[in-house]
Amino acid sequence: MVIPKKKQNTPLDFKADLWDCANKLRNQMDAAEYKHLVLGLIFLKYISDSFVEQQKKVMEMISNPKNIEFYLEPELREEALEDKDYYEQDVIFWVPPKARWEYIQKNAKVPKIFNEGQLIDEALVSIENENPSLKGKLDKRFTAALLEPGTKGQLVDVISKIGFNSNEKDRDILGEVYEYFLGKFAVLEGKNAGSFYTPSHVVKLLVAILSPNKGRVYDPCCGSGGMFVQSEDFIRNHGGKLDDISIYGQESNPTTWRLAAINLAIRGISANLGKEPRDTFAADQHPDQKFDYILANPPFNISEWSGEKYDNDPRWVYGRPPIGNANFAWLQHMLWKLRPGGQAGIVLANGSMSSNTSNEGNIREEMVRKDVVEIMIALPSQLFLNTQISVCLWFLTNDKTKKGRDRRGETLFIDARQIGKMKSRVERILTTEDISKIADTVDSWRNKEDFVGVEGFCHNANFEEIERNGFILIPGRYVGTLEEEDDDESFDEKMKKLTFLLKEQQEEGAKLDKQISNHLKRIGYG
Numbered sequence: 001m002v003i004p005k006k007k008q009n010t011p012l013d014f015k016a017d018l019w020d021c022a023n024k025l026r027n028q029m030d031a032a033e034y035k036h037l038v039l040g041l042i043f044l045k046y047i048s049d050s051f052v053e054q055q056k057k058v059m060e061m062i063s064n065p066k067n068i069e070f071y072l073e074p075e076l077r078e079e080a081l082e083d084k085d086y087y088e089q090d091v092i093f094w095v096p097p098k099a100r101w102e103y104i105q106k107n108a109k110v111p112k113i114f115n116e117g118q119l120i121d122e123a124l125v126s127i128e129n130e131n132p133s134l135k136g137k138l139d140k141r142f143t144a145a146l147l148e149p150g151t152k153g154q155l156v157d158v159i160s161k162i163g164f165n166s167n168e169k170d171r172d173i174l175g176e177v178y179e180y181f182l183g184k185f186a187v188l189e190g191k192n193a194g195s196f197y198t199p200s201h202v203v204k205l206l207v208a209i210l211s212p213n214k215g216r217v218y219d220p221c222c223g224s225g226g227m228f229v230q231s232e233d234f235i236r237n238h239g240g241k242l243d244d245i246s247i248y249g250q251e252s253n254p255t256t257w258r259l260a261a262i263n264l265a266i267r268g269i270s271a272n273l274g275k276e277p278r279d280t281f282a283a284d285q286h287p288d289q290k291f292d293y294i295l296a297n298p299p300f301n302i303s304e305w306s307g308e309k310y311d312n313d314p315r316w317v318y319g320r321p322p323i324g325n326a327n328f329a330w331l332q333h334m335l336w337k338l339r340p341g342g343q344a345g346i347v348l349a350n351g352s353m354s355s356n357t358s359n360e361g362n363i364r365e366e367m368v369r370k371d372v373v374e375i376m377i378a379l380p381s382q383l384f385l386n387t388q389i390s391v392c393l394w395f396l397t398n399d400k401t402k403k404g405r406d407r408r409g410e411t412l413f414i415d416a417r418q419i420g421k422m423k424s425r426v427e428r429i430l431t432t433e434d435i436s437k438i439a440d441t442v443d444s445w446r447n448k449e450d451f452v453g454v455e456g457f458c459h460n461a462n463f464e465e466i467e468r469n470g471f472i473l474i475p476g477r478y479v480g481t482l483e484e485e486d487d488d489e490s491f492d493e494k495m496k497k498l499t500f501l502l503k504e505q506q507e508e509g510a511k512l513d514k515q516i517s518n519h520l521k522r523i524g525y526g
Helices: 011-023 031-062 074-081 101-107 116-130 151-159 168-195 200-210 226-237 254-265 327-336 360-369 432-447 463-468 491-522
Strands: 215-219 245-249 291-296 338-349 373-378 391-397 410-415 458-462
Touching: 011 168, 031 074, 031 101, 031 116, 031 151, 031 168, 031 254, 101 116, 101 151, 116 151, 200 226, 200 291, 200 338, 200 391, 200 432, 215 226, 226 245, 226 254, 226 291, 291 327, 327 338, 327 360, 327 391, 360 463, 373 432, 410 432, 432 458, 458 463
Parallel strands: 215 245, 215 291, 291 338, 373 410
Antiparallel strands: 338 391, 373 391, 410 458
């Protein structure tokens, strides 16, 4: 008899199984709240596992008579294992005894002795106290979390299934788990997800086009830090050195700011996210810095950005942004923060390419006249979990003679609305082939004097063409495809209006039917 082999989980199965287990414990708690419990425990498990792995290495070293730091007595070895220098020299977070996973797992289900939430919060506090770089960045809300008794202990058991150590492979696995969970929570949170999560495939496209390989990288609304993670991955995948770039970010939401700090810490990425979470327009956390690369996905069409406070702001080089929409405030802030020859890639709602209300058209015209708009890309709808409106990518630079041939007076337009594949009924993703096609097109345009566009996909436009189009930057006008009306209205909003209109028309139709029926009765045909 042939005994069937036990099925081995693929990495995707592993993440999916872990998610299913964790999500079953969610009960009535909102995803926005539960997210921080799960991700906080994943972080705690990782740094604890890394610490234990380092302990084993230290024990091997101090137990080997051939090493200078050899300890013969077991008591001295145990004492040496608690020497912080052995961990900090290898960039391993110091984890106090009562914050180590073995201790937490052992005691999280002993309610008569420990409050399971308080146990975890105290562990996080002790870790912050011992590691200054994490001070104020860990989310300590386990005690206050309203879950049924024992659920937090069960959650600890679920997270215990993940095994990490300090090597690069396991750090990547942790990053994958973290990214997977962020994506899953983004689905659950819907519209609220945009404040912390940009789909990784969209970020990969931005990174592939900008190719950040050396210098300072900045995101003024960094969310959970996905732009930085992909930038580091790009450098690693192209044989570069991670020390060649410096990372700077800012985030106004305190919870999301902490999320970014943890997301970067678990990958060993050093970043300056500012001293505290603050609004970028009101309190720039990096006022004296200029950057080589800027990647950002600012909130779309935000109206409440206190725009009335910034009448004479020096950042408004191309015109005063409207008080009721921050799109062109974001674009100008990023241009202001670029170093000479720097490049920026920004995700915005499609309306930014064509709107002429509240001075937006004048600002867009001035940006074209000053030759800072390098590339415009129209993307398909349904890429974002929190909105179904179509989006576009703006690529800006203050010097078109850098990073390729002299491109002064030229702007590349790409209409990519037809690419991507549906991952589900409501979510579209950009495939690796899609990203390569767009990035290769940009690279060819930047470097080839004889670049020729592709009908319906890309076109190299000069200033005169853009001027003839009234400085509207919708790619469809230039590449030769039918233009879509981009009104920044979501599918749900349109359906609500259409449904309401249909109901009104049906009611009016019913009234007319009744009137006709009454008239027919009066003349003897009813």
